[in-house]
Amino acid sequence: MTRLRLGVVFVVLAAVFAGWGGWTLWQAGRPFDAEVARDAALQAGRSGVATLTTLDYQSIDAGFGRWLEVSAGPLREELSSAQDASKQQIAKAKTVTTGTVLEAAVTELDVTVGTARVIAAVEIVVRPEVGEQAAKRSRFQADLARTDTGWKLTGLAQVPYVPA
Template sequence: MRPTAQVLRPAARVLLALAVVFLGWAGWSLWQAYRSPLGDLGKDRDTVLRVGSAQVAALNSMDWTRPDDGLKRWQDASTGPLRDQLQREAAADRQKIVQGRTAAAASVDAAAVTSLDDRSGVARLVAAVRITLTPSGGGAPTVQRKRYEAGLARTPAGWRLQSLTVIPVSAR
């Protein structure tokens, strides 16, 4: 054997052993991260973000020609004090919706989970919402933009809104 080959073979073996050790460590670390409660917290955060955003949009959307369907969606998206309030005000809300003769279609442009307590099952979310209002008389649609802070609670049926508060826009 040439002297270069005598040096390269042991060096290649050492590099191969280091690569195997690194791959083993990386695989173990990935497995641990997957099993970690922090991984579950990330999944819960993603669920709160997705579900909360959809529910905020639902509570800002209404078809005046089908108010009962819209009021049911409001009930389905809520729990606790918010649901109680929506139930108490359902008849008055229905009357206002029909008299207003305007359809509202909301979408969440951006949202973020600001807090999540997995143990107690509560979370907070902020959302920027675009609401397109279309009057029944054929007038031009108008767009409103609002910001909300939503409180969510985990229920047996999943995450639901328990509060929804408009965040005022500062006049600077």
């Protein structure tokens, strides 16, 4: 083999090795990105569900402000459009609800599109102005979207309990 051919072979092998190494590093980084996104979506989902199941009739405006902070898209639009009627109902009922997320998990994640779905088991304590407080457990499904300011809830639905 001539020196020129040997040099070309080494250059080609070096290029192949560099390409393979770069591709391997890129692939190795992708699961980390997914893990970071999953953790961020889970945290935002837990926090958002707790926020949206918590409201004090004595500070309705602040509560609705928090609701709008954790929401985006269709959910935010729905909350905004129903805000006045909801505030009147809550003020009339004179209740304080506190939601605590007991367990949560990410069930779907699309890092490329920036969407996620979280399910959560929540204990909601309802304290009326008069009478006994009551606690109930509910399951929720939250849809999230990644925004410029982090993950926000775009949908929230109660998941019915269906015994086996």
